[in-house]
Amino acid sequence: MAAEAVLDIRNLVVEFPTRRGVLTAIRGIDLTIGRGEILGVVGESGAGKSLTGAAVIGLLESGGRIAEGEIHVCGRRIDQLPLREMQKLRGRTIGAIFQDPLTSLNPLLTVGDQLIETMRVHMPLSRAGAMARAVRLLQEVGIPSPELRIAQYPHQFSGGMRQRVVIALALCAEPELVIADEPTTALDVSIQAQITALLKRVCRDRGTAMMLITHDMGVIAETADRVAVMYAGRIVEIGPVASIIRAPRHPYTKGLIGSIPSLTQRSERLVQIDGSMPRLNAMPEGCAFHPRCRFAMAQCRRERPPLMPAGTSEAACWHLNGEVSHVA
Ligand SMILES: Nc1ncnc2c1ncn2[C@@H]1O[C@H](COP(=O)(O)OP(=O)(O)O)[C@@H](O)[C@H]1O
Numbered sequence: 001m002a003a004e005a006v007l008d009i010r011n012l013v014v015e016f017p018t019r020r021g022v023l024t025a026i027r028g029i030d031l032t033i034g035r036g037e038i039l040g041v042v043g044e045s046g047a048g049k050s051l052t053g054a055a056v057i058g059l060l061e062s063g064g065r066i067a068e069g070e071i072h073v074c075g076r077r078i079d080q081l082p083l084r085e086m087q088k089l090r091g092r093t094i095g096a097i098f099q100d101p102l103t104s105l106n107p108l109l110t111v112g113d114q115l116i117e118t119m120r121v122h123m124p125l126s127r128a129g130a131m132a133r134a135v136r137l138l139q140e141v142g143i144p145s146p147e148l149r150i151a152q153y154p155h156q157f158s159g160g161m162r163q164r165v166v167i168a169l170a171l172c173a174e175p176e177l178v179i180a181d182e183p184t185t186a187l188d189v190s191i192q193a194q195i196t197a198l199l200k201r202v203c204r205d206r207g208t209a210m211m212l213i214t215h216d217m218g219v220i221a222e223t224a225d226r227v228a229v230m231y232a233g234r235i236v237e238i239g240p241v242a243s244i245i246r247a248p249r250h251p252y253t254k255g256l257i258g259s260i261p262s263l264t265q266r267s268e269r270l271v272q273i274d275g276s277m278p279r280l281n282a283m284p285e286g287c288a289f290h291p292r293c294r295f296a297m298a299q300c301r302r303e304r305p306p307l308m309p310a311g312t313s314e315a316a317c318w319h320l321n322g323e324v325s326h327v328a
C-alpha cells in the first residue's frame with residue numbers, strides 16, 4: 001500500500017454469545033480506507049454493515065464482542081483499547097453519523113452549545129473561539145444564517161437541516177475517520193442527494209476517510225469511491241465503484257445493482273433477488289448465497305469461495321470467469 005490507511009480492518013470476527021450457543025455475525029472482514037476516500041458498505045438488512053461500523057467506534061451492543069481480528073486507525077491498534085481511551089478517540093479521531101439525527105442531538109441544548117461542548121472536550125479552545133468555529137462549520141455544511149441558527153434547538157430545524165447539524169457535530173473535532181450509518185435513509189429523496197453531495201465534499205476538502213453504510217446501491221453509486229458488498233457477515237465483492245457498477249462479478253452484487261431504477265431503465269428489467277438472507281444460526285454450507293443464486297452448482301453448495309481477484313475488484317464467487325459474467 002502506498003500511503004498508510006486511515007482505517008485498516010483485518011480479519012474482523014464479531015460474535016454474540018447466546019444461551020443456545022455463539023452466533024457469529026461478522027465472519028472475517030478485511031478492508032482499508034485511505035485519506036479522503038469514501039468506502040461504501042452495502043448489502044441487505046442483516047448483512048452485518050452496522051455491526052462492522054459499531055466495532056470500529058467501539059459501540060457494539062452489550063453481549064457483542066470482537067472475537068478475532070484487528071482494527072487499526074492511522075496506524076494505531078484500537079480494538080483492545082480501554083473504555084476511556086476509546087471514548088477519547090470517539091469524536092476526536094472517529095466521528096459518527098447515524099440514520100436518525102435526533103439520536104445524535106440533545107433536544108435540550110442549542111445547536112451551538114452542542115458543537116461548542118463537543119469541540120471543547122477534544123480541543124483547547126476558548127468559548128469564543130469555539131463559537132466562531134461553530135459558525136464557520138454550520139456555514140460549511142450548508143446551513144443558512146448560521147450566526148442566527150446557532151442559538152436554536154434541534155426541533156427548530158427540518159430533517160435535512162438537522163442531519164447537516166449532525167454532520168457538523170461529527171466533523172467539529174476534525175476526525176480522521178467518519179462512520180456514517182444510513183445517513184440519508186430517514187430523509188426525503190429530494191434531500192438525500194444534497195446530503196450525499198455534502199458528505200462527498202467534506203471528505204474531499206478535509207481529507208477525511210469515510211465508511212458510508214447503506215442498503216441503497218443508488219447512494220453508493222453517487223457517492224463512494226470504492227464499495228464493499230456484504231452478505232451474511234462477509235464481504236462478497238469489493239473494488240472501485242465505477243467498475244463494480246459497470247461490471248459486477250458476484251450474482252448478489254448484480255441483484256443489488258438491478259434494483260437501482262435509474263441504472264436499469266436504460267438496460268432491461270429490474271432484477272429482483274428472490275429469497276432472504278440466511279439466519280445466523282442456519283448458515284448454509286459452501287457459499288452463503290447459494291440457496292438464492294440461480295447459477296449455483298455443486299461446488300457452490302460444498303465449498304465457500306474466498307475473495308478472488310477479478311479485474312480491478314475482488315469477488316467471492318466460483319463463477320468468476322464463467323457464464324455468470326455474461327448474464328444480466
Ligand atoms: N445485539 C445483537 N444480538 C444478536 N444478534 C445481533 C445483535 N445485533 C445484530 N445482530 C445480528 O447481526 C446481524 C447483522 O446485523 P447488522 O450489522 O445490524 O445488519 P445491517 O446493518 O447490515 O442491517 C443480523 O443478523 C443481526 O440480527
Ligand SMILES: [Mg+2]
Pocket residue numbers: 049050051
Ligand atoms: Mg444497519
